[in-house]
Amino acid sequence: MKIVDIKTAVVAYHGKATLVRIDTDVGLSGFGEANPDAGAAAIVGLISELKHGLIGEDPRNVEHCWEKLRRSHVFAGPQGGIFLIALSGIEIALWDLAAKAAGQPLYRMLGGKFRDQVRLYADCGDGDDPSGSTEGCVARARRVVADGFTAIKFDIDDLSHPEKFDTANHTINGAELRSMVERVAAVRDAVGPGIDLCIDLHARYDVPSACRIAWAMEPFDLLWLEEPIPAENVDALRQVRARSRTPICVGENLYLRWGFRELLQQQAVDVIMPDVPKCGGLAESKKIANLAEIYYIPFAPHLVSTPLGTMATSHVCAAVPNFLVLEWHALEEREAWDSYVRAPNGARSIVKDGHIALSDAPGIGVELNMEGVRRHAVPGYGIFD
Structure with missing residues (x-):
């Protein structure tokens, strides 16, 4: 299973909440959400850039994907702020995918x-x-x-x-x-x-x-x-x-x-x-x-x-x-x-x-x-x- 795309939607809640969808080559998708306080425009724009680092990756390797994005952008502020908020939304969608692929609830x-x-x-x-x-x-x-x-x-x-x-x-x-x-x-x-x-x-x-x-x-x-x-x-x-x-x-x-x-x-x-x-x-x-x-x-x-x-x-x-x-x-x-x-x-x-x-x-x-x-x-x- 490989990641083929990451897309977003923005809905009205606490301002603007950003929803994240990760699509795979087997037709399975995972969904996540990024905290809205940083501003949707910044989060959506950053996710559109970050996604290129995950195309082709196996989404079940959640922590590898997370660290790959964080470590490869060491000079782009991955210690906090908007970068981490966008990364959090992606990570949640990865876990949703991994759990769905395993047929298990996320807590397990x-x-x-x-x-x-x-x-x-x-x-x-x-x-x-x-x-x-x-x-x-x-x-x-x-x-x-x-x-x-x-x-x-x-x-x-x-x-x-x-x-x-x-x-x-x-x-x-x-x-x-x-x-x-x-x-x-x-x-x-x-x-x-x-x-x-x-x-x-x-x-x-x-x-x-x-x-x-x-x-x-x-x-x-x-x-x-x-x-x-x-x-x-x-x-x-x-x-x-x-x-x-x-x-x-x-x-x-x-x-x-x-x-x-x-x-x-x-x-x-x-x-x-x-x-x-x-x-x-x-x-x-x-x-x-x-x-x-x-x-x-x-x-x-x-x-x-x-x-x-x-x-x-x-x-x-x-x-x-x-x-x-x-x-x-x-x-x-x-x-x-x-x-x-x-x-x-x-x-x-x-x-x-x-x-x-x-x-x-x-x-x-x-x-x-x-x-x-x-x-x-x-x-x-x-x-x-």
């Missing part, structure tokens, strides 16, 4: 499963009110918990807060902090102590602000406080973690095993959150999870993917012992999100009661619904042309 290709279903946390963003009001957060929290989710996350980094002193320096002031505490307290009171609650700061703040926020969050028993400062300075992260009893979660903007090595070695984090269709792909994220296990750190992937990338990531979550919970980020785009694949057993969605059941079908376990793809395709990119 990754060493088997520790669990039959993957628990999700619902990313609730700013709540039902775009301004992030306390009432809007409470309304969304109650609705999501009623839908079966046992873990939720809210954003509380408001850079447009009316009492913010400076648009460039994000050092927090008392009014901002009081607003944060009010929202989190209201959500915790609304959902009770039995729901895991995460809070995201999107790497906005400095060390003193991060510590103040972390201390203020302690009464609310958070599962984690996400990216209170940028992840690039591990020494600074270690300071925040050492000074806080609130667990710190980091990793959505890190790439490859090497991006997590120092973070783990210096014990600067409590939970890691690599984004699988961004950090290098399925095998690489499993290696990151295994590395974290050495330090007894749980693995809770960040994720902004269609059901295709979500189900692919779920296979990794099933295949590692230290999995904690997986992000689900489609509350505001649910109709389009569900339409992109045909869920197993005729179900409306792959998400049920805050969980995803692992598919035993060969490959990723879901097939694209081309009607949904065409309906929500972004003009100008083509659909696997």
Whole structure:
């Protein structure tokens, strides 16, 4: 079996999500997805260049193909960024092909499963009110918990807060902090102590602000406080973690095993959150999870993917012992999100009661619904042309 072509399609989700299809000379195709945050034009263009390095290769040699592309472009930025995002989409499609060729579900290709279903946390963003009001957060929290989710996350980094002193320096002031505490307290009171609650700061703040926020969050028993400062300075992260009893979660903007090595070695984090269709792909994220296990750190992937990338990531979550919970980020785009694949057993969605059941079908376990793809395709990119 040889690769004959690699094609892409771009659909509306979290901006523009890039889907990848790898075709072979035996008529079998594999599908993958690249993280949308880098911009579809860049990802599509890079994949169109990278594919020439894989024409004629056996797609079942997944890690060989991955390393061939990465090592042959050593001066083109294969350490992170857009290159790794494009490579991640290709790698996921390779694994889908390899598993289909073997007639096995993807988790079995990754060493088997520790669990039959993957628990999700619902990313609730700013709540039902775009301004992030306390009432809007409470309304969304109650609705999501009623839908079966046992873990939720809210954003509380408001850079447009009316009492913010400076648009460039994000050092927090008392009014901002009081607003944060009010929202989190209201959500915790609304959902009770039995729901895991995460809070995201999107790497906005400095060390003193991060510590103040972390201390203020302690009464609310958070599962984690996400990216209170940028992840690039591990020494600074270690300071925040050492000074806080609130667990710190980091990793959505890190790439490859090497991006997590120092973070783990210096014990600067409590939970890691690599984004699988961004950090290098399925095998690489499993290696990151295994590395974290050495330090007894749980693995809770960040994720902004269609059901295709979500189900692919779920296979990794099933295949590692230290999995904690997986992000689900489609509350505001649910109709389009569900339409992109045909869920197993005729179900409306792959998400049920805050969980995803692992598919035993060969490959990723879901097939694209081309009607949904065409309906929500972004003009100008083509659909696997």
